[in-house]
Amino acid sequence: MDFCKIERKMSRPQKTPKEIATAAEQNAHLYSTQIPPQLEPMIRLLRTSGIAPPDVEAHLHAILIEQRDKAWAIFPYGAIGSFSFLDMNPSLDDPLFQAVIKRLNTPGSTETFLDVGCGLGFVLRYLAAEGVSSERLYGTDLQERFLDLGYDLFHDRDRTKATYVSGDMLGEEDSSFRKLRGQIDIIYASAFFHLFEAKDQMKAAKRMVGFLKPDCENALIFGQNGGPKIPSWEKYVLDKNAWSRMWDEVGKATGTSWRTETNVESSKEWIRVRFAIYRVV
Numbered sequence: 001m002d003f004c005k006i007e008r009k010m011s012r013p014q015k016t017p018k019e020i021a022t023a024a025e026q027n028a029h030l031y032s033t034q035i036p037p038q039l040e041p042m043i044r045l046l047r048t049s050g051i052a053p054p055d056v057e058a059h060l061h062a063i064l065i066e067q068r069d070k071a072w073a074i075f076p077y078g079a080i081g082s083f084s085f086l087d088m089n090p091s092l093d094d095p096l097f098q099a100v101i102k103r104l105n106t107p108g109s110t111e112t113f114l115d116v117g118c119g120l121g122f123v124l125r126y127l128a129a130e131g132v133s134s135e136r137l138y139g140t141d142l143q144e145r146f147l148d149l150g151y152d153l154f155h156d157r158d159r160t161k162a163t164y165v166s167g168d169m170l171g172e173e174d175s176s177f178r179k180l181r182g183q184i185d186i187i188y189a190s191a192f193f194h195l196f197e198a199k200d201q202m203k204a205a206k207r208m209v210g211f212l213k214p215d216c217e218n219a220l221i222f223g224q225n226g227g228p229k230i231p232s233w234e235k236y237v238l239d240k241n242a243w244s245r246m247w248d249e250v251g252k253a254t255g256t257s258w259r260t261e262t263n264v265e266s267s268k269e270w271i272r273v274r275f276a277i278y279r280v281v
Contacts, residue, residue, distance in 0.1 A: 023075065027081050031072070031076075032081065032083060033065075035065070035083065036082075036087075038089055039086055039087060039088075041088040041089065041092060041126075042122060045088070045122065045125060048129050049154045067152065068083060070149055071085070071120070074145050074149075085119055085120075086120070088122065088126065090190065090272075091123060091126075091190060096276055097188075097222075100220070100222075101127065103186075104127065104136070105131050110136070111136065111186060111218075112136045112184050112213075113132070113138065113186045114139070114140065114187045115138070115140075115188045116188065116189045116208065117189065117191065117192040118141050118147075118150075119146050120149050120150035121139045121154075121162070122150070123188065123190075124137045124138075124162050133161075134162045135162070137162040138165070138183070139163070139164045139165070140165045140166070140167055140177075142166070143166070144166035147164045150164075163179065165177065165180060169203075169204045169207055170196070170200050170204060177211075180211045181210055181211060182210070182211070182213055183213065184212050185213060185216050185218065185219060185220070186221075186222075187208050187212070187220070189222070191223070191225070192225075193205075193223070193225050193236075194226060194236045194237050195236070196236065197235050197236065198246060201238070202246055202250060205246065205247065205250045206250055206254055209250060210254070212279075217281045220276065220279075221276075221277040222274075222276040224274045224275065225238070225272070225273045225275070226270065226271060226273065227270065227271065228269055228270055229268070229270060229271055233271075237273055238273075240262045240264070243260055243273075247260050257279070257281075258277050258280060259278045260275065260276070260277050260278075261275065261276045261278070262274065262275050262276075263275075
C-alpha cells in the first residue's frame with residue numbers, strides 16, 4: 001500500500017472526518033504500541049528538559065505515547081503511527097547538520113535557523129540543548145496543533161524564546177509568514193519537499209528564498225527527501241538533474257543564484273536523497 005501517497009494527499013488543511021477515518025484505516029498497520037529503540041535520542045532530550053527525573057523511564061515512555069496518540073488524532077500519518085516522526089537519527093547522522101550546529105554556536109554568531117515542517121519542534125529543542133540561543137530558532141508547520149503538542153511535550157511554552165509559526169507553504173501570501181521574511185540564514189527542510197510534486201516543490205522553494213536574509217552570503221537550505229522505490233515516487237523524490245534544474249528556475253524567479261549538492265543513499269526498497277543548496281554570490 002502506498003501509505004506515503006496518502007500522507008501527501010492529506011498534507012493540506014481542513015481534513016474531513018471521512019478523510020481522517022480513511023487514513024486511520026489505511027495506516028492502521030503502521031500504528032505501534034511500543035517505543036522503538038531508535039527513539040533513544042528523543043528520550044535523552046526529554047530527560048534534559050526537566051519534565052521527569054532521569055530514572056523515571058516509564059514516565060517518559062508514557063509521555064511519548066500520549067503525545068503521539070494526540071498527534072495521531074489530529075491526522076493519522078503513517079510516520080506518526082510508527083513513531084518515526086520522533087526519530088532524530090536522520091538529523092543526527094547528517095554531517096551537514098552537525099556542521100550547522102557548530103556554525104550556529106560560533107562565538108558571536110547571530111545567524112538564525114528555520115525548520116520547515118517542524119512538527120512538534122524537537123529539532124529546535126535539540127539545537128537549544130546543544131547551546132544554540134533559542135531566540136535565533138524558528139519553526140513552521142501547517143498544523144498549529146502540532147506546535148501546541150510540542151509545547152505540551154516539553155513543557156516549555158513559557159521558557160523557550162524560539163518562534164513558531166503556523167502557515168501553509170503552498171498557499172497565497174500568508175500574513176503569519178511576515179515575521180519570517182528576510183530573517184533567516186539557514187533553512188532545514190527534512191522530509192518536506194517529497195510531500196509534493198515538482199511544481200509545488202518549486203512554489204515552496206521560492207517561499208523559502210523569501211525567508212532568507214537578502215544580504216546573507218552564506219545562506220543555506222538543506223535536508224533530505226526519501227521514500228519507497230515505486231514509480232509514483234519519481235515525481236516526488238527528484239533526481240540530481242531535476243533537482244538542479246528546479247533550483248535554476250527558482251533562482252530565475254527570485255533573482256538569486258544557487259548551487260546544489262546531493263547525496264543518494266538507496267536500497268532495493270527505499271531511496272534517501274540528502275541535499276544542500278548554497279547561495280552563489
